[in-house]
Amino acid sequence: MVNSDNAKIRLLDAAGPEFAAKGFEGATVREICLRAEVNVAAVNYYFGDKERLYVAAVKRARALREEQVPMPLWAETLPAEDKLRQFITILLSRMMGVQAAPWQTRLMMREIQHPTAACRELVRDYMRPDFELLLGILDELVPAEIPRYRREQIGFSIVGQCFFYLAADSVVSLLIPAEELATHYQIDQLAEHIQQLSLAALGAVPPLDGMLLSPPTARPTNSWNPS
Amino acid sequence: MVNSDNAKIRLLDAAGPEFAAKGFEGATVREICLRAEVNVAAVNYYFGDKERLYVAAVKRARALREEQVPMPLWAETLPAEDKLRQFITILLSRMMGVQAAPWQTRLMMREIQHPTAACRELVRDYMRPDFELLLGILDELVPAEIPRYRREQIGFSIVGQCFFYLAADSVVSLLIPAEELATHYQIDQLAEHIQQLSLAALGAVPPLDGMLLSPPTARPTNSWNPS
DNA sequence: AATTGTTTTAAACACGCGTTTAACTGTCGT
DNA sequence: ACGACAGTTAAACGCGTGTTTAAAACAATT
Structure with missing residues (x-):
C-alpha cells in the first residue's frame, strides 16, 4: 500500500466529531469526507459503508478516551x-x-x-x-x-x-x-x-x-x- | 372548522412515538402520516413544517406525562x-x-x-x-x-x-x-x-x-x- | 341550490443522501 | 520498460426525503 491508512485515519478522525455532533442519521458522508479532505468514495473503499465507518469511529473514540x-x-x-x-x-x-x-x-x-x-x-x-x-x-x-x-x-x-x-x-x-x-x-x-x-x-x-x-x-x- | 383538529391530534399522537423512537432526523413525515392515516400534506397544512410538528409533539409529551x-x-x-x-x-x-x-x-x-x-x-x-x-x-x-x-x-x-x-x-x-x-x-x-x-x-x-x-x-x- | 371557505387528496417537485462506476494516478516488482 | 495493483478521482445513479401544487371533496351559509 502507498498511502493506505493515512486516508483511513483522517476519515476516522473526521467521522468521530461529526457523528458525535449530529448522530448517525444527521451526519453526512459528504461532510465527513470534506473534513477529512478525502474523496467521497473513500468511505466505501475503506469501510464498506457508512454504518461500518460509524462502528469504527465509536471503537476509536473509546480507545482514545481511555488512554486520555x-x-x-x-x-x-x-x-x-x-x-x-x-x-x-x-x-x-x-x-x-x-x-x-x-x-x-x-x-x-x-x-x-x-x-x-x-x-x-x-x-x-x-x-x-x-x-x-x-x-x-x-x-x-x-x-x-x-x-x-x-x-x-x-x-x-x-x-x-x-x-x-x-x-x-x-x-x-x-x-x-x-x-x-x-x-x-x-x-x-x-x-x-x-x-x-x-x-x-x-x-x-x-x-x-x-x-x-x-x-x-x-x-x-x-x-x-x-x- | 369541520373536522379540523381531529387530523391534527392524530398527527401529534403518531408523531410522538415516531420521533421518540427514531429521533428528528430518523423519523420521516411519510411514516408519521401513514400511522396517523392522514395525507402527507397534512403536516404542512397544520404545522407548517416538520420541525414545528416536532416541537408540538415535545410539548404534548410533556403535558401528557405530567398528567399521567x-x-x-x-x-x-x-x-x-x-x-x-x-x-x-x-x-x-x-x-x-x-x-x-x-x-x-x-x-x-x-x-x-x-x-x-x-x-x-x-x-x-x-x-x-x-x-x-x-x-x-x-x-x-x-x-x-x-x-x-x-x-x-x-x-x-x-x-x-x-x-x-x-x-x-x-x-x-x-x-x-x-x-x-x-x-x-x-x-x-x-x-x-x-x-x-x-x-x-x-x-x-x-x-x-x-x-x-x-x-x-x-x-x-x-x-x-x-x- | 348555489356559493363560500375549509379540509383532504394524489401527484409532482427539487434536492440531498449513500453508494457505485469507470477512468486515472502513482508505485512497486520483475 | 512495462504490467499489476493499491489508491484516488470526478461524475453519475437511484432512491427517499421534506415540501408544494392544483384540483377534488366536503360542510356550512346564504
Missing part, C-alpha cells in the same frame, strides 16, 4: 476513601473533559442512548471493567454481609451522579445561573461533593450536618497525574 | 422523609413507566440530550418546578446554614441517581443479569434504595451499616394515588 484519562493502578495501602475520590474524579473528567464534553464522550453517549451493534462491546470492554473496579472499592467500604446486588446499586448511584452532568448538562445550564456554574461546578468541586455525599451515605464520614465545617472546596482532591 | 404521573400536594404535617420518598418514586415512575420508558419520556430525553427550541420551555415549565419542589423538601432535611448551591448539588445527586436508570438503561441491562434485574430493580426497590442512601448522606437515617437490618424491600413506599 486512564484509571490509575493504586497502591494496596491506599485508603478506599481516596480510591473512591480519584475514581469519581476520573469519571467526571472523562465525561466533562476540560471545558465541554469531548467528542469521544458525546459519541459514546449516543451509543448508550440509542444502542447499535457497537454498544455491546462498548459495555464489555469499557464500562464493565470500570464498574468492577468501583465494586472493588466499595467492597472495602461496606460491611461484608451486604449482598452484591446492593453494592451494585450503590455503584449505580455513584456513577449516576456523575453521569447526570454529562447527560443532562443542558438542563443544568438552564437551571443554574452561569456565574454559579463557574463558581461551584468545576470538576474537582463536583467530585468532592459526590464523594462526600457517597461516603456519608456509607457511614465512612459524618453526614452532611458536619459538611458545613468542611465544604467541598476546603479539601482538595489528592493530586495524581493522568498523563 | 402528577406531583401530589402534600399535607403540611407530612415528614420530609416521606415527601422525599414519594418524590423519588414519582421521578422514577415518570422515567421508567410501568414496564419500559414510555414514548413521552423518551422524547423528552432526546430533547435533553440534543436541545432544540423546545428545550428551554421544557426546563422552564416542567423541570424547574419539580426541582424547586425537591429543594423545598431538602430545606426541611438539611441545616439552615447550608448554602443554596449545596442544596442544589444535593438535588442533582438525587435526580441524577434516578435519571441514570432512564438514560443508561442499555448499560444497566448489559451489566446486570436479567433475573437480577427482575428481582431487585423494580421501581419501588430503586426508589427505596435511592431514598435511603440520600437520607443517610444527609444524616436523617443511620448510614448503610445499619441498612442490612432493614433492606429496601422491607419498608414499602407509602401508597399514594396518582389517578
Whole structure:
C-alpha cells in the first residue's frame, strides 16, 4: 500500500466529531469526507459503508478516551476513601473533559442512548471493567454481609451522579445561573461533593450536618497525574 | 372548522412515538402520516413544517406525562422523609413507566440530550418546578446554614441517581443479569434504595451499616394515588 | 341550490443522501 | 520498460426525503 491508512485515519478522525455532533442519521458522508479532505468514495473503499465507518469511529473514540484519562493502578495501602475520590474524579473528567464534553464522550453517549451493534462491546470492554473496579472499592467500604446486588446499586448511584452532568448538562445550564456554574461546578468541586455525599451515605464520614465545617472546596482532591 | 383538529391530534399522537423512537432526523413525515392515516400534506397544512410538528409533539409529551404521573400536594404535617420518598418514586415512575420508558419520556430525553427550541420551555415549565419542589423538601432535611448551591448539588445527586436508570438503561441491562434485574430493580426497590442512601448522606437515617437490618424491600413506599 | 371557505387528496417537485462506476494516478516488482 | 495493483478521482445513479401544487371533496351559509 502507498498511502493506505493515512486516508483511513483522517476519515476516522473526521467521522468521530461529526457523528458525535449530529448522530448517525444527521451526519453526512459528504461532510465527513470534506473534513477529512478525502474523496467521497473513500468511505466505501475503506469501510464498506457508512454504518461500518460509524462502528469504527465509536471503537476509536473509546480507545482514545481511555488512554486520555486512564484509571490509575493504586497502591494496596491506599485508603478506599481516596480510591473512591480519584475514581469519581476520573469519571467526571472523562465525561466533562476540560471545558465541554469531548467528542469521544458525546459519541459514546449516543451509543448508550440509542444502542447499535457497537454498544455491546462498548459495555464489555469499557464500562464493565470500570464498574468492577468501583465494586472493588466499595467492597472495602461496606460491611461484608451486604449482598452484591446492593453494592451494585450503590455503584449505580455513584456513577449516576456523575453521569447526570454529562447527560443532562443542558438542563443544568438552564437551571443554574452561569456565574454559579463557574463558581461551584468545576470538576474537582463536583467530585468532592459526590464523594462526600457517597461516603456519608456509607457511614465512612459524618453526614452532611458536619459538611458545613468542611465544604467541598476546603479539601482538595489528592493530586495524581493522568498523563 | 369541520373536522379540523381531529387530523391534527392524530398527527401529534403518531408523531410522538415516531420521533421518540427514531429521533428528528430518523423519523420521516411519510411514516408519521401513514400511522396517523392522514395525507402527507397534512403536516404542512397544520404545522407548517416538520420541525414545528416536532416541537408540538415535545410539548404534548410533556403535558401528557405530567398528567399521567402528577406531583401530589402534600399535607403540611407530612415528614420530609416521606415527601422525599414519594418524590423519588414519582421521578422514577415518570422515567421508567410501568414496564419500559414510555414514548413521552423518551422524547423528552432526546430533547435533553440534543436541545432544540423546545428545550428551554421544557426546563422552564416542567423541570424547574419539580426541582424547586425537591429543594423545598431538602430545606426541611438539611441545616439552615447550608448554602443554596449545596442544596442544589444535593438535588442533582438525587435526580441524577434516578435519571441514570432512564438514560443508561442499555448499560444497566448489559451489566446486570436479567433475573437480577427482575428481582431487585423494580421501581419501588430503586426508589427505596435511592431514598435511603440520600437520607443517610444527609444524616436523617443511620448510614448503610445499619441498612442490612432493614433492606429496601422491607419498608414499602407509602401508597399514594396518582389517578 | 348555489356559493363560500375549509379540509383532504394524489401527484409532482427539487434536492440531498449513500453508494457505485469507470477512468486515472502513482508505485512497486520483475 | 512495462504490467499489476493499491489508491484516488470526478461524475453519475437511484432512491427517499421534506415540501408544494392544483384540483377534488366536503360542510356550512346564504
